[in-house]
Amino acid sequence: MAKGAHSKADAVYGALKRAILTGALEPGGLIEKAELCAKFGVSRYPVSAAVSRLAYDQLVDVAPRHGSFVSKISLHDVRERLFIRSALEGEIAAEAARRMTLADKDALAANLAEAEAAVEADDRAAFYASDVAFHQILTSRLAMARAGEVLDGLRVHLERVRRILMAPPGRIRGALAEHRAVVEAIDAGDASAARDAMKRHLGATGDLLETVAHQRPGLFAE
Amino acid sequence: MAKGAHSKADAVYGALKRAILTGALEPGGLIEKAELCAKFGVSRYPVSAAVSRLAYDQLVDVAPRHGSFVSKISLHDVRERLFIRSALEGEIAAEAARRMTLADKDALAANLAEAEAAVEADDRAAFYASDVAFHQILTSRLAMARAGEVLDGLRVHLERVRRILMAPPGRIRGALAEHRAVVEAIDAGDASAARDAMKRHLGATGDLLETVAHQRPGLFAE
């Protein structure tokens, strides 16, 4: 099941989280605890603990004495999380321009090469993996574990909508160019430019969201 | 006990959290679950749920088959949380300068008046309350509930060190001046100035932390 799961509750948590993120459990859907107990061969306790954590992550809404439901996607919340992510990653990029060593910059360059290969092969899955890695390289190389946790928490929610909205064909090429602009600013040690480039990159994602939300209402609550 | 507690687990969670924040439970201390069960007159289940949530908040470290302990304060983590808070609140201040209505600005002005009265009366507790309110006015008036949650999560940890380090006598007067600078920039609709003013404000807190951490090592882990 989940790899890093040391307890049964962890295993159920990981599996449920993935199911929600991939859309296997759709927003508003009921979470059948009894079914999960049977599925994993555990008692209700680990399942309850897992659901409780997911409620903390705001991925499920639990109504006492009624039921637990996969939380719906709020367009306002998504916008706000993008705002937070932009503010935080922008500042992280600026910090990277100030503090990153040559070895760190090499890691970014290697990531950029991966992304480029993915674009040439038109492999969206590979590009997305490199995109996640790109942002994680920044936090890990700067020893910003807490910021990484905050961003992961945000990314989990944004991931739900990403699965829904399929980016237009040319998007990954544009995203690669945006990444490159960030890296160039970092390499040059220009904090202000790095921040702006990162914000432009995330702003583009926001624009994509708005257009799709406009095209397909009904996917979002509120 | 806790006011908004609808379940016993919530009550225990709130009480434990306050105890940790006020320093009643000191970092590294063991959490005696059996004692808590007796104290609150509940079984082990609500206590376990509460401790589990606190572990998620990273206020306690739970070692399976060994014990649950109040997490120690890491100086590096505190610095990083201040960084995050600065990035986020800076951008929020900028957004406030762009979007805030006259009614919102009145709320800020009223808060400033409160803070001023507290400074005149040299009432630190009142000033601190107004300080918390100041930052919360921004998130609530801008309808940034998620950002407010993130900041609350950070503030909880920063609150722990605030209880330890007593600010120097003149500090609250300086903090008031910093608040005023933020409000003036927001009133003027100058997003860039508002961001800078907010970052200066939080940067001053960071400087205070560094000096105290230098004066009194041993309070911090790592």
Next chain:
DNA sequence: GTCTAGCCTCTGGCATGCCAGTTGGGAACG
């Protein structure tokens, strides 16, 4: 005196049984 081995206690994770609140649908009544 020091080091080591083994037991003993204390911890958290889990299974299970029970309880109270909510709800949806059916029965009874107008």
Next chain:
DNA sequence: CGTTCCCAACTGGCATGCCAGAGGCTAGAC
């Protein structure tokens, strides 16, 4: 046929009993 009321079947929260593992403490050997 429509409305209302009641009940039965769900849900999650809680209490309790059991189990396995990690440490500390003691006793024994060197």
